[in-house]
Amino acid sequence: xxxxxxINDINNNVNEYIRNxxxxxxxxxxxxxxxxxxxNEHDSEKITWLLEKMGYSFVNEIDEADFIILNTCSVRxxxxxxxxxxxxxxxxxxxxxxxxxxxxxxxxxxRDESRNYVIEKFPNVDIIFGTNNIWKLPELLTASxxxxxxAMDIEENALxxxxxxxxxxxxxxxxxxxxxxxxxxxxxxxxxxxxRGRETSRRPGEIIREIEDLxxxxxxxxxxLGQNVNSYGKTLDEKFSFANLLEEINDIKGIERIRFMTxxxxxxxxxxxxxxxxxxxxxxxxxxxxxAGSSRVLKMMNRKYTxxxxxxxxxxxxxLNPNIALSTDIMVGFPGESEEDFLxxxxxxxxxxxxTAFTFIYSVRENTPAANRxxxxxxxxxxxxxxxxxxxxxPIQERKNKAFIGKDVDVLVEDISKKNESKVSGxxxxxxxxxxxGDKNDVGNIVKVRIKDANSxxxxxxxxxx
Numbered sequence: 001x002x003x004x005x006x007i008n009d010i011n012n013n014v015n016e017y018i019r020n021x022x023x024x025x026x027x028x029x030x031x032x033x034x035x036x037x038x039x040n041e042h043d044s045e046k047i048t049w050l051l052e053k054m055g056y057s058f059v060n061e062i063d064e065a066d067f068i069i070l071n072t073c074s075v076r077x078x079x080x081x082x083x084x085x086x087x088x089x090x091x092x093x094x095x096x097x098x099x100x101x102x103x104x105x106x107x108x109x110x111r112d113e114s115r116n117y118v119i120e121k122f123p124n125v126d127i128i129f130g131t132n133n134i135w136k137l138p139e140l141l142t143a144s145x146x147x148x149x150x151a152m153d154i155e156e157n158a159l160x161x162x163x164x165x166x167x168x169x170x171x172x173x174x175x176x177x178x179x180x181x182x183x184x185x186x187x188x189x190x191x192x193x194x195x196r197g198r199e200t201s202r203r204p205g206e207i208i209r210e211i212e213d214l215x216x217x218x219x220x221x222x223x224x225l226g227q228n229v230n231s232y233g234k235t236l237d238e239k240f241s242f243a244n245l246l247e248e249i250n251d252i253k254g255i256e257r258i259r260f261m262t263x264x265x266x267x268x269x270x271x272x273x274x275x276x277x278x279x280x281x282x283x284x285x286x287x288x289x290x291x292a293g294s295s296r297v298l299k300m301m302n303r304k305y306t307x308x309x310x311x312x313x314x315x316x317x318x319x320l321n322p323n324i325a326l327s328t329d330i331m332v333g334f335p336g337e338s339e340e341d342f343l344x345x346x347x348x349x350x351x352x353x354x355x356t357a358f359t360f361i362y363s364v365r366e367n368t369p370a371a372n373r374x375x376x377x378x379x380x381x382x383x384x385x386x387x388x389x390x391x392x393x394x395p396i397q398e399r400k401n402k403a404f405i406g407k408d409v410d411v412l413v414e415d416i417s418k419k420n421e422s423k424v425s426g427x428x429x430x431x432x433x434x435x436x437x438g439d440k441n442d443v444g445n446i447v448k449v450r451i452k453d454a455n456s457x458x459x460x461x462x463x464x465x466x
Contacts, residue, residue, distance in 0.1 A: 036073025042176035072108035103127035110195035173444035183227035215254030230267035289329035293348030294341035325430035333382030335373035401454035
């Protein structure tokens, strides 16, 4: 854990750069483009907080921006390719707008290959930083304005300093909170341990204080973030589990809903499973990525559990809470996956009956063990299996959603429809998306809605007037 003197020194350093940079960014406008997961979204909230402190205002169009930051994801090749395409388009913008600044940060920049490719192919990039040193942005921007051709800083290991700086929350009624950083699992297809570093848990008191402050400022729903929240506490000096942390947060006044992402099956404990029964604020929703339904493939993936282990844990969750909504991640076409293995995945999906699933086609990631395998599944086979998986998933999801028709549910309203200002949308306790007639006064509130219709992806409701 970081010592207080180091944190104070860094805070003083950041504040000094912020004060100095304000003159250079007078009346300048910024745009942050975010790729990837909730952790990246939360990182962007910290970035926009720093930008605002430096005097930036924000725009939504690239052509209007004086500073563009691409916060990147490297989970799949397609995510990286999208960033390279954006950087190519920005070359033209920079040729017309000489004083514009362009920064690239996030997971891609933690990878030597991706970072070196950006440096070589896109000389229009002014600033590069990674996932572990967002707080360096004011210093790097200062260096760029002072003539440094490429201001770059990458930290290999995560510090929790970023969470002591603040964040420009996208919503004031729901908030992301990092409870840990990094990952120690080293799944054979995944580069997260190389981009986010090794696992480190934040101190519980620090997390509680942050959430208490959020509650005082109107946060009703908090989502706890970590690459594997189930292993929270393993790097702490004191014995303190993830279930212990949930109990503490459940007692915070003002917080009405607690969610968490992401949860690894090998570390989900009975103590955590019982939390879904015992904690009234813990949402009736569990995202438990299975990745594959074949024990043989799971072993090749280095997931450290079997099909049978996973199903036993699901059965225990359902026995304590029969109505819990279940979500997962499923990968199709992992190297060596046979037709029999794939049929095991389809069978598991039918047994569990997921309310929703994030589905992926395996994508080779350099420098991971799976990338070196010679038994890669042909693209045609992968796409065929992907479509067959969706053919099984969607009817289950639709049936699970249609079971809500006629029920009254509590919905935390999040947004007004961009197409129709008389329509709003939000999430139930089970994370079901609900669309219904409402107005801007509903946003940020939990309202009672009667479900009238449903499809595979969302529910349609009618607000119950009190």
